[in-house]
Amino acid sequence: MNAVLDQQDLSQYMSQLGEQAKQAATILAAAEPAQKNAALLAIAEALLENTDQIKQANAKDLQQGRQDGLDEAMLDRLELNDARIDGMVEGLHQVAALPDPVGEISEMNIRPSGIQLGKMRVPLGVIGIIYESRPNVTIDAAALCLKSGNATILRGGKEAIHSNQAITRCIQQGLQAVGLPQAAVQVINTTDRAAVGLLLTMNEFVDVIIPRGGKGLIERVSKEATIPVIKHLDGICHVYIDDQADLGKAYDVAVNSKTHRYGVCNAMETLLIAEAVAEQVLPDLNKAYRDQGVELRGCERCLEIDADMLKATGEDWDTEYLAPILSIRIVDDMQQAIEHINRHGSHHTDSMVSENYSRARTFLRAVDSSSVMINASTRFADGFEYGLGAEIGISTDKIHARGPVGLKGLTSQKYIVFGDGQIRQ
Amino acid sequence: MNAVLDQQDLSQYMSQLGEQAKQAATILAAAEPAQKNAALLAIAEALLENTDQIKQANAKDLQQGRQDGLDEAMLDRLELNDARIDGMVEGLHQVAALPDPVGEISEMNIRPSGIQLGKMRVPLGVIGIIYESRPNVTIDAAALCLKSGNATILRGGKEAIHSNQAITRCIQQGLQAVGLPQAAVQVINTTDRAAVGLLLTMNEFVDVIIPRGGKGLIERVSKEATIPVIKHLDGICHVYIDDQADLGKAYDVAVNSKTHRYGVCNAMETLLIAEAVAEQVLPDLNKAYRDQGVELRGCERCLEIDADMLKATGEDWDTEYLAPILSIRIVDDMQQAIEHINRHGSHHTDSMVSENYSRARTFLRAVDSSSVMINASTRFADGFEYGLGAEIGISTDKIHARGPVGLKGLTSQKYIVFGDGQIRQ
Numbered sequence: 001m002n003a004v005l006d007q008q009d010l011s012q013y014m015s016q017l018g019e020q021a022k023q024a025a026t027i028l029a030a031a032e033p034a035q036k037n038a039a040l041l042a043i044a045e046a047l048l049e050n051t052d053q054i055k056q057a058n059a060k061d062l063q064q065g066r067q068d069g070l071d072e073a074m075l076d077r078l079e080l081n082d083a084r085i086d087g088m089v090e091g092l093h094q095v096a097a098l099p100d101p102v103g104e105i106s107e108m109n110i111r112p113s114g115i116q117l118g119k120m121r122v123p124l125g126v127i128g129i130i131y132e133s134r135p136n137v138t139i140d141a142a143a144l145c146l147k148s149g150n151a152t153i154l155r156g157g158k159e160a161i162h163s164n165q166a167i168t169r170c171i172q173q174g175l176q177a178v179g180l181p182q183a184a185v186q187v188i189n190t191t192d193r194a195a196v197g198l199l200l201t202m203n204e205f206v207d208v209i210i211p212r213g214g215k216g217l218i219e220r221v222s223k224e225a226t227i228p229v230i231k232h233l234d235g236i237c238h239v240y241i242d243d244q245a246d247l248g249k250a251y252d253v254a255v256n257s258k259t260h261r262y263g264v265c266n267a268m269e270t271l272l273i274a275e276a277v278a279e280q281v282l283p284d285l286n287k288a289y290r291d292q293g294v295e296l297r298g299c300e301r302c303l304e305i306d307a308d309m310l311k312a313t314g315e316d317w318d319t320e321y322l323a324p325i326l327s328i329r330i331v332d333d334m335q336q337a338i339e340h341i342n343r344h345g346s347h348h349t350d351s352m353v354s355e356n357y358s359r360a361r362t363f364l365r366a367v368d369s370s371s372v373m374i375n376a377s378t379r380f381a382d383g384f385e386y387g388l389g390a391e392i393g394i395s396t397d398k399i400h401a402r403g404p405v406g407l408k409g410l411t412s413q414k415y416i417v418f419g420d421g422q423i424r425q
Numbered sequence: 426m427n428a429v430l431d432q433q434d435l436s437q438y439m440s441q442l443g444e445q446a447k448q449a450a451t452i453l454a455a456a457e458p459a460q461k462n463a464a465l466l467a468i469a470e471a472l473l474e475n476t477d478q479i480k481q482a483n484a485k486d487l488q489q490g491r492q493d494g495l496d497e498a499m500l501d502r503l504e505l506n507d508a509r510i511d512g513m514v515e516g517l518h519q520v521a522a523l524p525d526p527v528g529e530i531s532e533m534n535i536r537p538s539g540i541q542l543g544k545m546r547v548p549l550g551v552i553g554i555i556y557e558s559r560p561n562v563t564i565d566a567a568a569l570c571l572k573s574g575n576a577t578i579l580r581g582g583k584e585a586i587h588s589n590q591a592i593t594r595c596i597q598q599g600l601q602a603v604g605l606p607q608a609a610v611q612v613i614n615t616t617d618r619a620a621v622g623l624l625l626t627m628n629e630f631v632d633v634i635i636p637r638g639g640k641g642l643i644e645r646v647s648k649e650a651t652i653p654v655i656k657h658l659d660g661i662c663h664v665y666i667d668d669q670a671d672l673g674k675a676y677d678v679a680v681n682s683k684t685h686r687y688g689v690c691n692a693m694e695t696l697l698i699a700e701a702v703a704e705q706v707l708p709d710l711n712k713a714y715r716d717q718g719v720e721l722r723g724c725e726r727c728l729e730i731d732a733d734m735l736k737a738t739g740e741d742w743d744t745e746y747l748a749p750i751l752s753i754r755i756v757d758d759m760q761q762a763i764e765h766i767n768r769h770g771s772h773h774t775d776s777m778v779s780e781n782y783s784r785a786r787t788f789l790r791a792v793d794s795s796s797v798m799i800n801a802s803t804r805f806a807d808g809f810e811y812g813l814g815a816e817i818g819i820s821t822d823k824i825h826a827r828g829p830v831g832l833k834g835l836t837s838q839k840y841i842v843f844g845d846g847q848i849r850q
Contacts, residue, residue: 026767030791103790109812115801117811120789124823207823228653228824249846256848342451353846364545364841365528366455376540376844385849386542386840387534398549398632398837399653400825412823415811416789419801421674421778423681424810 010190014198017153018205020183021126025151028184029123033100035178036147043174044092047139050170051085057166058135065133065159077134078160088139088167091390095143098389101407102149105416113425116418121411123149125207128199129392130221132213133157138167141212142185144392148410151184153206155199157213158191165189200225210405212393230401230409232393234320235265235348237378240337240363242354243276249375250277250353254285256377257351259292263322265394266349266371266381270317271328272337278330279305294324301330317344334359338366345369347396349381370396370403435615439623442578443630445608446551450576453609454548458525460603461572468599469517472564475595476510482591483560490558490584502559503585513564513592516815520568523814526832527574530841538850541843546836548574550632553624554817555646557638558582563592566637567610569817573835576609578631580624582638583616590614625650635830637818655826655834657818659745660690660773662803665762665788667779668701674800675702675778679710681802682776684717688747690819691774691796691806695742696753697762703755704730719749726755742769759784763791770794772821774806795821795828 028036047054058080065075101121108118127150131137138154145152156164168187175182188195200209200221209229211221218231239257241250257268273281282305289296297316298309309328316327317340331337334352341350351373352363360374371381381404383391388406395401401409453461472479483505490500526546533543552575554566563579570577581589593612600607613620625634625646634654636646643656664682666675682693698706707730714721722741723734734753741752742765756762759777766775776798777788785799796806806829808816813831820826826834 026793029793111810111812113805113810115798115805115810120797122790122793125793223651226648228822246846252846252848253844260849351842360843365547368451368454368547368550369839371840371842372545373540373842374844375846376842377848379849380538380540380842380844380847381840385536385538385540387536397653402837403840412827414794415796415806415828417776417796417798417801417805418785419678419799419805421671421677421800422805423677423802424685424804 010192010194011198013190014188014195014202015205017186017188018126018202021151021153021186022205024181024183025123025125027181028146028149028151029102031149031180035180036100036149037096038178039146039174039180040092040096040143042177043139043143043171044089046170046173047085047089047092047167050166051082054080054085054163054166054170057162060162061160068159070159074133074159077132078163080135080163084136088136091140092143095147095390098147098407100147101411108418114420114422118416119413120416121408121413124410124412126151126153126205127410128153128155128206128209128227130155130196130199130209130211130213130217131157132217133159135160135163135167137212138164138187139171140390141210141392142171144390144407144410146184148407150410153186153188153199155188155196161191197224200227203227210392228400230393230395230405231397232265233396234346235267235394236269236318236320236344236346237266237348238270238272238337238341238345238350239268239378240272240331240334240341240350240352241274241277241281242334242352242356242359243274244356244359245277245353246355246375247277247281250281251284251288253351253353253375253377255288257379258289258294258326260377260379262324264379265320266378267322268378269319269321269327270344271326272331272340273328274334274337275301275330275332278302282306282328289326292324294326297325297327299329302328320346334363338363342366342368348394349373349378351376351378370394435617435619436623438615439613439620439627440630442611442613443551443627446576446578446611447630449606449608450548450550452606453571453574453576454527456574456605460605461525461574462521463603464571464599464605465517465521465568467602468564468568468596469514471595471598472510472514472517472592475591476507479505479510479588479591479595482587485587486585493584495584499558499584502557503588505560505588509561513561516565517568520572520815523572523832525572526836533843539845539847543841544838545841546833546838549835549837551576551578551630552835553578553580553631553634553652555580555621555624555634555636555638555642556582557642558584560585560588560592562637563589563612564596565815566635566817567596569815569832569835571609573832575835578611578613578624580613580621586616622649625652628652635817653825655818655820655830656822657690658821659771660692660819661694661743661745661769661771662691662773663695663697663762663766663770663775664693664803665697665756665759665766665775665777666699666702666706667759667777667781667784668699669781669784670702670778671780672702672706675706676709676713678776678778678800678802680713682804683714683719683751684749685802685804687749689804690745691803692747693803694744694746694752695769696751697756697765698753699759699762700726700755700757703727707731707753714751717749719751722750722752724754727753745771759788763788767791767793773819774798774803776801776803795819
């Protein structure tokens with residue numbers, strides 16, 4: 001396919017994708033839930049039927065990746081084995097089972113003029129998704145966009161091009177089986193980087209861009225895009241243990257937030273402890289972390305309690321480790337904790353452990369993050385745990401969607417008015 | 426003030442405004458409704474106390490404007506007379522009386538894990554507002570942003586600089602009187618155009634940009650801004666008279682949508698009529714329009730019924746007249762009307778007159794506009810009529826806010842979680 005493209009004008013090719021997507025978006029917006037769900041299940045079936053071809057295409061990408069010297073972590077993300085293909089199939093079934101967000105009518109109130117005013121949930125239109133070399137994202141993203149009635153233009157990492165093309169054939173097969181336009185989900189069939197630049201500025205065709213991947217990718221996309229971007233930059237999450245905390249809960253939440261998984265954006269990276277309880281809680285916690293191999297970097301006050309900790313530098317407070325490393329700071333009180341979180345955090349997810357009612361109210365209001373928690377692990381900030389069913393990402397933006405973005409985050413609401421011939425006086 | 430600024434580094438000045446706004450935003454986000462409302466009323470009082478100074482400053486702007494050859498329409502928008510100052514005072518009282526959107530908690534449901542999850546409404550942060558030479562916008566925008574807990578950086582048209590500075594002094598006086606930071610509302614005190622370019626790219630300080638004014642201004646802002654923009658481009662609104670319309674309602678809605686006011690974005694610009702009823706309704710409607718001095722431009726089929734109409738060109742279907750001009754097209758049926766609206770409209774407000782239940786359902790779903798109406802005048806698409814109390818504009822975007830943007834449109838929702846020590850399994 002690349003060979004064909006070389007002879008085409010790239011910008012013409014991209015405009016064509018855009019135009020086709022826009023046409024497909026109109027059909028998808030009007031599609032019944034049953035048809036969209038049938039498409040999702042037909043895609044799942046196609047994946048199972050074509051497992052061998054997918055694995056062969058993936059083997060090509062893996063071979064090329066090894067030749068190009070990709071590291072083991074990248075090769076691991078690139079790999080599609082039976083378990084991962086089963087995971088994609090399972091994901092499609094889960095999305096099919098979710099309630100359809102499109103067409104929902106709410107808040108229909110009668111105004112003094114006699115008109116009845118409310119809102120109807122509608123798809124955004126055409127969504128451009130830019131991601132790295134994780135081919136399973138192709139299915140996740142396509143499924144969520146399809147279910148929410150949006151057409152999608154996907155651009156995966158160049159290392160996964162064969163895998164993505166094989167998966168796309170399954171998607172096309174599924175769409176065709178139920179009579180939906182194949183342009184409902186399109187994959188950019190060229191590894192030319194200029195295609196991304198074009199996608200980010202096709203305002204006439206694309207309604208929103210969602211980048212998924214590392215910070216470098218997301219910053220590039222945000223900088224270049226003239227289309228609105230729903231983005232997730234990083235997750236520097238905190239737990240603050242208040243001096244009025246239930247210390248049992250504090251222990252559980254602080255250990256779970258760090259050690260449940262390390263490489264995820266909702267893992268705690270900095271633990272804040274009120275000075276009044278630091279001597280009581282730090283030794284037990286540090287033991288738990290050390291037992292799990294977590295490297296501990298503490299502020300000066302921490303080192304007075306536990307001299308075996310490394311000394312945290314200023315940089316630590318601004319770092320997303322995504323690794324078994326934890327920075328710990330002892331603070332005077334909740335107010336200092338809130339200041340630390342709002343200054344050093346990434347507005348992702350922050351939790352306080354406290355039994356104090358008034359402080360809970362203050363913390364919830366004052367912490368400027370997409371998820372603010374009392375007495376719960378930061379690891380709950382997740383589409384599945386929040387009951388959104390699946391997520392396309394966790395937004396650290398304030399505009400449009402904040403926090404885990406599920407099907408509703410891929411929709412908008414328009415006003416609808418029912419009248420009986422009312423006119424404006 | 427400009428003289429002082431000339432010696433300053435503009436970019437340093439703008440960063441300082443940004444930093445101050447960000448600090449003020451934190452205080453505003455935590456401010457109680459009573460304090461914000463007291464500020465609004467104190468600003469209203471300051472306007473009344475300083476009416477003479479405001480009118481003197483305005484006289485300077487008007488004089489300069491006349492020297493610079495501004496046309497009468499621009500001078501009219503620039504003028505601040507007693508009635509307009511009273512209007513600003515009245516607007517402040519109205520906004521003070523609205524319910525406070527900040528802190529609202531909703532959808533608190535318990536998840537299977539035991540955590541209780543919901544949403545809290547919070548301000549966006551710092552809002553940059555760029556507008557033309559209508560000084561009353563200074564108060565409208567400041568009032569809505571203040572009430573919704575946001576700090577504001579205002580940049581009005583250069584022709585209104587003295588008026589805006591006089592109004593800003595009243596705002597500062599009001600903020601000071603209730604102990605809120607003066608940086609809660611700041612006006613850019615230079616007419617240097619480069620200041621706008623800086624404002625549009627201060628991502629670290631400004632959360633959203635709202636341009637208010639003509640299409641040229643809005644397009645420039647959208648193109649240059651790297652910060653999210655809530656914008657309203659134009660209003661090419663339609664009424665479609667279905668062949669199953671109640672013709673009395675059709676007459677009322679079609680006349681009111683066009684002739685209630687001409688220069689507003691929610692006025693009808695194109696009337697679509699189903700062929701089956703065109704001969705019945707067109708003559709009466711055309712008479713009504715002609716009686717009010719509306720110029721009529723019809724499609725070929727229209728001219729067969731009423732040869733006195735001008736012939737519409739292709740361009741007419743894509744034009745926002747903002748004037749007593751109306752284009753009329755006879756269409757085969759609702760399907761063709763929907764296609765016309767989605768293709769030529771500006772996704773603002775479109776209305777169908779019909780008694781057919783199934784068609785009403787189809788029209789509501791298929792028309793891709795921020796307000797879609799059945800049997801009601803397009804003129805209802807307005808913050809006051811929708812009960813939002815006041816509006817900062819009508820968004821034709823799909824992201825974040827769609828349609829009239831009131832206080833809620835200037836807020837966002839974060840997730841909040843109440844737990845009892847829950848951890849992720």
